[in-house]
Amino acid sequence: MSTPAEPPAVTDGESSPAATPAPSGSRALVTWTAVLAAFVLAADQLTKWWAESALTVGGEPVPLVGELLQLRLIYNPGAALSIASGYTWILTIVVTVVVVFIVRAIGRLGSRGWAVALGMLLGGAVGNLVDRLAREPGFARGHVVDFIDYAGFFVGNVADIAVVSAAVLIAVLSLRGIGLDGKRHGNAEPAAEPDGDQSDPA
Template sequence: MNAKSKKEYFLPLILTFIVILTDQLTKWLVVRSIAPWSVGFTFWGDFLRIVCVYNTGAAFSLGSGLSSIMRFIVMACIPTVFIGAICVVYFRSDFTHVQRWFLSAVIGGGISNLLDRFFRVEGVVDFIDVKFYGLFGLERWPTFNIADSAIVVGAAGLFIIIIMQEYYTKKKQKNTSDIEPHEE
């Protein structure tokens, strides 16, 4: 592996550490300054609120009603295996430099939420609460954190890039098959 390819592999991992550090620091500040299950700060009326809540489930609190053993398996063990698989894919695939940045965001968010699952008895700290104006029947979007945002943005970006690449590859193949060689 030459210096350029090493840089393309390892530079995006900086984002992984930035996501983990930023997420854990903001969670620490929230837990330290806002009482659990209360609103600490509001911005733009009540559009954005900084709150302190704990989520023992997954996204939208799914699985929070499971027994503690099942919750540990579903919310900690399976995601650990999944993040490990993403790391293997990260190093063994032909992803582009941009795709690696998106994967790094997903890895960082996943690891940071796992840190909460393993080291916070209360669950994952969520603190960003946004008004949703009744869309999809929700007055407020389910509370989330920086790690959740990194996972969503990373996965969405990766999905868009892969779809775009597939589209342009098919378009290029179609254009080259439309060109027929001329006989002389």
């Protein structure tokens, strides 16, 4: 006589989809993105502090690579290349929206490349946002500290370098079809068979 089968052993809930924790890889990417952003922010603010203490507005440029790369202190009320210098508060709002978007996007990370790109972008954006919020002439109208002169074409800072580097990396990732989740969205998997063709093989 056969005995009734014993019920399956009850686990600690690890087999339940609702109890499955987020992949450790995703948490690690989020952590490293935050660490990179903090590093960029710290480097940006420390170099700006140094520039204000070592350089003077209107002073002689300090050559690093001849006239190709010099140090020259200016206070920029606008965006890159001093664009929209009369609309500092609008730029502050735009950058704030960008920062919020980046923070929300970080939660979907599944790609190391995107983690690096968003970390640099977030750190650079926050670096210049701090200037706009905390510096003269007032809240949300502050001027950004720029001190790296590129052959007289424009003057930037460490935050700008991070933002431009992030933009280049994002362009490369997009061209390769790599999304935030790390999947190549340009190579879609074959679609499922229509319902009518799903008869069981005999």
